[in-house]
Amino acid sequence: MRRAVLISTRHGHTPALTRTGCQSSWTSSSLLSPSGQGQGQQQQRLLHSKSRDCQEAAAVGTRAKLPENEEAIPESRKGITIADILERRAKAGKLVAMTAAAADSDMFKASQVGKPMAKRWDNHLSAEARIREPCVLKKAAKNLKKPGIISLGGGLPCPEYFPFESITMKVPTAPNFSEAATRTSGKEITIGKYDVSQSASQKDGPVYDLSIALNYGQAHGSAQVMRFVTEHTELVSNPPYADWQSCLTVGSTAALEQALRMLCDRQRGDSILTEEYSFSTALETAMPLGAKVFGVKMDEQGLLPESMDEMLSNWDSTQRGGARKPHVLYTVPSGQNPTGATQGEQRRRDIYAVCQKHDLYIIEDEPYYYLQMHDYAAATKPATIDNFLDNLIPTLLSMDVDGRVMRMDSFSKVVVPGSRLGWITASAQIIERYIRHAEVCNQGPSGFSQVILHKLLDEEWGHEGYLAWLMNLSGEYTKRRDVMMDACDKFLPKQIVSWSVPKAGMFHWIKVAYPLHPDASSKSLLQVEEEIFNLCIEKGVLIARGSWFRAEQHNKISPSSSVPAATTPQEQTDMFFRATFAAATPENMTEAIRRFGEAIKESYGL
Template sequence: MAPTNVGGIGLVAEDVHIGGQAPEPLTLEGIRTRRAKAGKLDAPTASYSDSDMFKAPQSFKKPLAKRWDHLLSPESAARKPCVLKQAAKHLKKPGLVSLGGGLPSSGNFPFESLSMQVPSPTGGFSHTSGLKQVTIGKHDVRDGEGNGVLDLSIALNYGQSIGSAQMLRWVTEHTELVHNPPIADWRCALTIGSTGSLEAAYRMFGDRTRGDGILTEEYSFSTALETAAPLGLRVFGVPMDEQGLLPDKMDELLSNWDQEARGGARRPRVLYTVPSGQNPTGATQSEQRRREVYRVCQKHDVFIFEDEPYYFLQMQPYQKGGSAPAPSPSTTAKPNGEPSSSGGNADVEAFMRTLIPSMLSMDTDGRVMRHDSFSKVVVPGSRVGWVTGSEQVIERYIRHAECCSQGPSGFSQAVLYKLLDEEWGHDGYLRWLMHLRDEYRGRRDAILRACERFLPAEVVSWTPPAAGMFLWLKVDHTRHPHASDKSLLALEEEIFDSCIDRGVLACRGSWFRAEHDKPLSGLFFRTTYAAASEEQMAVAIERFGDAVRGSFGI
């Protein structure tokens, strides 16, 4: 059962229902109601917290996750709780004088306040008008300044590796609102970004002495591959199509695994995948595809690392030759500053319904560890994200973080809390994501129009991405005049060097191969529409097209 409210953290006692009909799924209004009933969050320096304190009652009526002792690495199994972090649980006792942990006095922090200007949902998130000045003081909570529950004296001191209670509450509510995990014992923990959490996850489930390997798409995020390599984990690629990972190919690979032929590597028990706007290919798995991949993982007892930095950048289909899309209702405002939608949060709820269900949302076993990040949808430099998984998996992650990273930056948590919780709220953040989706849809459409205009269609093809920020260009090497006497790597290098000479950078497809010892399956280049202006993208694509034409003699 969930813990009841203690000192303003979590649920109030009457919220925990025993028997009877389960409450309706969590809604935006439900979050507001439960927070009002729980009262002001009381979470001073280094407060202990966990997601069970902030989950809705219906979460505890679901089945428990499977256990994963047989997959955890010896390193992870050997990790013990940090005794100093455990001792910090006592700091909340009234009247206690601490001579224990080495938490510096906030009086010696040389920061009295932080101020920033942030855009408002009611102003259409304009960066030139409607900006609001917000300030975080050192002792706002102690002095009763405003309704805030996190100030600099708390955020900038040592804290629990799971993250501050204030930000943990927010990500727990957000996760339940969007994904509603179907197990009872799911939890969240804040991270120092998905690269850091992925490295920890590799070490939790992989061990070189056991000959462990990782499955992923045949073209995968290069940093994920480079993170696995020094840990001694072999990476094996699964063939893809325009929707990403092919479940039948994955099933075939696992069913016919030959350890000797694979250089002593055991049959992989972990899948790393980016289901939405996959990096580098831009492929997005449909709901059916995700369910099929999940079933294959159940069949072969494979654990899933679901890496989803682009999940909310799911866009409407591209209309070839169409004009730039109009902004969604969430990006405009009425004259009185209220959102233009007449249905309250109806447009936000409609947006959530358009999202392809995540693997976490269909994870009845607790075999998914989902990695979320603020990097692509707020700011990369925050270095804050969060992981969600079963209680066992998250507990093991926290044990790792306690001794390796101490958790995310206090500055970042303070700034994100002020923006996401106090200023925007859950509905405002979702409106921001709707706004951002429109921004990226416009960028995607611009680069696709440039491709239609400047690339030689007889040799270059692409699938319009349905999410994310990458466009994967396929060059038909079979039509190259030197296809018979030049390797794919040589042709790729020739085009790449020509691009650089012409003043454009497009990433070589070979950089993203899961298995570098295997021949290339084709000639590819990854481009991005994340930052360049529409005019710059047109110039860059024209230069890329010239490089291809020059190589092919077109």
């Protein structure tokens, strides 16, 4: 059973292309100049068009009614399958998207008929986000639709001057993913400069090349990679509203900063909720923007919805340093950083319900989503891609009937961090504002990253191969996690140290009983934590201190002296350390945990 089935009976889709709906028509669309290349003629290209029903529905701006002549939505329905996507691609024909081609997810989605439209978020937007205007030069490019027009408009360099004739990469073939297997069964894939124009007549020729990828592109990313992530998002989440969109990012850290600038307004006293312990870089991102961060209590399944509801129901700005009642939740549902906590399906539903009740917008940051793991010390592991998909806990996006979730996906943890490439999925309104910002900052991801990932994930592996890769990776991380659990079991003094086995991600969160420390009466928790940290360094292991991740630690810093200081940060009563099982070799990991155990024992006089 796919996650889509579990989620809601309100979302569903009709089989692709069997009747009028998104993806049912393909018309000519415009591109920026594909000039140069020594051709004497400006060329017009076809690109998958934005389908009409999505456009019109989006223009309404409120939830569209179901057309009366639509068939009733079945009570339960399978999610999108890879076969659906392949069929849709075959019917659409070859993707034609040249230099800086505009694109959006509607070009690649299945029919959304029968789904509601997202809510509008006007009141959630910051002043900065509201007043952004489209780029005037990009607007003018729509005139390039006219056949035979010559552009003297945009300053796009001629690819003749790109000093790369081709790029070849050696990569594993699915499912033989290991380094050893790659050495023997790996494949060399070459990307030429003019592959697309040189094979324009071939039905199955390449759709992306260096002349396109290495020129300026759109801030939302290339149509080629947009197609892949849109389809992948459908396979995994199939959002239950119609006007969802994906667009590429330069990684989730950047996406988070853009999202916070879009949603939080310093002058409005905006603040955000997150887990009691949260990703330190996320906290460091929010702080300079003047957005205070408040932490919600957690258990081993992450943040507690009742606790969040109580905080919000009883919000008092004066008690919170002037912070307005939060209208944004930032959460990492799977393998949360730093606690390793993973929200179960019901937990996610409960959190979503509280966000509906208090009208919170949700930032779902999911770098570790595919690093969900088999049970510790169990032999069960998914045997097929379908098993793998079925075992994934449903995403918040898959439950998002309101369009109140911005899901952030990233290739950093599952392909390479150096790609600086990820994507977000949210309602059309939010994605449009996001792109307006991206146009005047990062301008979208590197073309090298895009074309290389396209060739590997789309042309070489395809969706099936990529899912097989993710499944394999999840197995690898399970093994690493188990090595660390074994080491903890063996070397940590259990009378004072406790933990839950992480079910996803890269992090293990280790609790050490501060009240049992012999100096607890004379030394503060932070002092003991520091002592243990320093003993660890002395003994040769670097481990992260729990206090670094306290959500509310930055609130004491006022963005300007006229704003009153925030409430005193919550008293920290538990002592934690974070250890990653992602990086070190199994031998080193085991030795490192042994050293950590020694440090604790020394501090506690054991």
